Amino acid sequence: MTKPLAFITGNRTKLKEVKCVLDHEQKDVKPGERRIELINEKIDLPEIQGTPEEVVIAKAQDAAKAYKGPVVVDDTSLCLTAFKGMPGPYIKDFINNSGVTAISRMLDGFDDRSAVALASYAYCGGPGEEVKVFVGKLSGTIAKEPSVLKGYGFYPVFIPDGMTETISEIGDTETIVSFSHRGNAVRSLLKYLKSL
Template sequence: MILASRNAHKLHEVSAILGHDDITLSPGDLGDPIENDVTFAGNALIKARYVSERTGEAVIADDSGLCVDVLGGAPGVFSARWCGHHGDDEGNLQLLLNQIHDIEDKYRKAKFVCAAVYVAPGEQEIIATGSWSGRLIREPRGHGGFGYDPIFIPDGYEVTAAELTDEEKNSISHRGQAFRALVKELERQVY
């Protein structure tokens, strides 16, 4: 199966969540679709349809982001390009910290949201979602994960998502929830 992504971190995470090592990233020569939907599910479907149409294969994809309460849910679908260009994890994180630097800790609630999809020629499209609530701290901590993980402390924990082991993170994260729900629905509908 193909994961509609070029992100090696995401491939590692999704493969671990699903317990499969036969998932591959999108072929590099396909180009990139324009993710111009305003929802996580819509952008995930854009990616999966784009790759499936060009390869004729079954494709899984996701779109996810961090939704900060005090910012009205932003950066949301713009999380990966919050600082103005796609994939600059450090730039995105620093801009977000600068934007909420004067916000009291009690108002720094946030959640990660993920929509995972399955698209295959001639089959019904499947969408599943997950969310992971927590709060944002003022300085990054930890070396695991990626993106906003170093400033996100999940509810019920005292460590950031970047300080959790891969297994701990995958068992509770938004992406873990979404992909496990996707597999259940896929088993129910397709197999």
């Protein structure tokens, strides 16, 4: 029996956003047409240092080996223009150690508060198989203060281009994934998975 496709994450917000995209994009699937379903598995994976693509490829290879089947993994980056793309894929550790307010504070004194959020998704069909990467980007600016004291990741300080509110203030998952870095990446991934 073939193992089902597993989304390897312990992050409930990421899982909720991915499920929201899949449900929305597949709401008109007719009987007999292929519908992509993911199960959720939590596997602790080592996080290497490298570019966002190198990080997500390594995660996919390690996850496929541990799960012994087809997997989807993701990695999120926040690239600050003033810091030449840093903290990039290290944003999770940065926020866990310094807090989201530190992102705003580190840009005090800089004229350029622009940033790019990246969601890198990778699919691997099983141990030793080729990894396919799908990247979604969202440009924006970093607010001078967090919009809320609690919120997912950098969402309390990230204002998407063309908007006046942070992602946390927008709040509604379906609205967020309609334009977000994660939504864009998952739609590309879904198109690929349906072609298999």
